[in-house]
Amino acid sequence: MKKIPVTHVGSLPRRQSVVDYIFAREREEEFDQAGFDDCMTRAVSATVKRQVDAGVDIVSDGETSKISYATYVKDRYTGFSGDSERNAPADLKLFPGFLERLANEGGTPQYARPMCTGEVVSKGQGELEKDIANLKAGMAEHGAEAGFMNAASPGVISLFLQNSFYPSRERYLGVLADAMKAEYETIVDAGLILQLDCPDLALSRHMLFSDLSDAEFVKIAHQHVEALNHALSDIDPARVRVHICWGNYEGPHVCDVDMATVFPVLMKTRAQHLLFETSNPRHAHEWTVFRDRSREIPDDKILIPGVVDTTTNFVEHPQLVAERLTRFVNIVGAERVQAGSDCGFGTFAGFGAVDTDIAYAKLASLAEGAALARSAV
Incomplete structure (x- = not known):
């Protein structure tokens, strides 16, 4: 029987040498570019190997070279400068x-979140092409047959790099969609799967739009999806994954918007593969939304539930992983389910709640649980 493919959301813990280079660039200190490039190449190779060894079928580069999954765009596009005030999630x-x-214990990552203060224009695809080359080389070296690469969605960029230049938020979203379109297409043209990180479709409800009603927020989320779908208009949806989440942090999460509320928004994304949290204790029960509204799931959608958590150092038992996966297999069938993680393990360079070795132990348990789930079908 065909196995349930194993993957994850993308970011993985970075080794200290990588973090040191990234923060030298972040602080605009002098650094050796050739040394930086060599460090990233070697680190990506090692990251791919650890994924393959853990049983991951669809691997990533771990977002090794990026300061974070969203703010990396400030290094690749013009128009961003300075810093902005931090706005804690409403639940915190x-x-x-x-x-x-959290603040006293260093539980919040330290990095710049510049504002959009000028015209957003690509500086070229040079940095992206290096990332692609590193991932493909690592896949070839370690026998990984499929790989994906993360990219920020227009909506999540607008969440973390807020607008102070364009006349409206809607205009800013449109500019971002136009600017990011080439990045998305470059990834797919290289033979990789494109993953769009879209926490703006859930997290932004209690970070940026906490003063709105759910209905008002859903209208904004639909605007974000329209901008994203425009940027994806020339890409086969079968080559696209979208990830939605409520924030990769340990916290009460009592202000999170329900999955039922954003479910229709998620289904309208121009992506065949949907990644979402189901291990998060605040949302683990919401697998029933997919069960009860299964008729609203388009027939071509592939579900990639997060069946291991990324905010604690518990290693989920493979039988628990199998139980969580089986719920979705019973809804859409084994051919339309993949095994994933709730979020990334290293969404910010040098910051992460989960120990590096434990992160890969979780991925190994994920693979074992996926095998159990498939054998039970």
């Missing part, structure tokens, strides 16, 4: 003691 504001503890 409700528990100020916990928020203070």
Whole structure:
């Protein structure tokens, strides 16, 4: 029987030498570009090997060279400068003691979030092409047959790199969609699967739009999807994955928008593969949304539920992984399910709750659980 493919959301813990180079560039310090490039090549190769060894079928470069999954665009596009004030998620504001503890313990990542202060224009695809070459070389070296590469969605860029230049948020989204279109197409043209990171479709509800009603937020989320779909208009949806989440942090998450509320928005994305959280304790019950609204899931959609968590160092038992996957197999069939993680393990360089070795132990358990789930069908 054909196995349930194993993958994950993308980012993985970075080795210290990588982090040192990334932050030298972030602080605009002098660094050896040739040394930087060599470090990234070697690190991506090692990251691909660890994924293959863990049983991951569809691998990534771990987002090795990026400072974060969203703000990396400031290094590849013009129009961004300075920094912006931090706005804590609404749920953390409700528990100020916990928020203070996180800050005191270094539980919040430190990196620049510049504003959009000028025209957004691509600086070229040179950095992306290096990332693609590193991933493809690592795949060839270690026998990985399929790979994907992350890219920021227009919506998530607008969330973390907010607009102070264009006349409206809608105009800013449109500009971002036009600018990112070439990046998306470059990834697919290289033979890789494109993954769009879209936490703006859920996380932004309690980060940026907490003063709105759910209905008002859903209208904004639909605008984000329209911008994204425009940027994807010339790409086969079968080569596209979209990831939605409520924020990759340990916290109460009591302000999260329900999956049922954003479900129609997610289904309208021009992507065949959908990645979403189901291990998050605040949303683990929401697999029932997919069961109860299965008729609203287009026949071509492939579901990639997150069946291992990325905010704790518990290693899920393979039988639990299998149970979580089986729920979705029973909804859409084994051929339309892949095994994934809730979010990335290293969404920000040098920051992550999960120990590196434990992250790969979780991926190994994910692979074992996927095999159990398939054998039970």
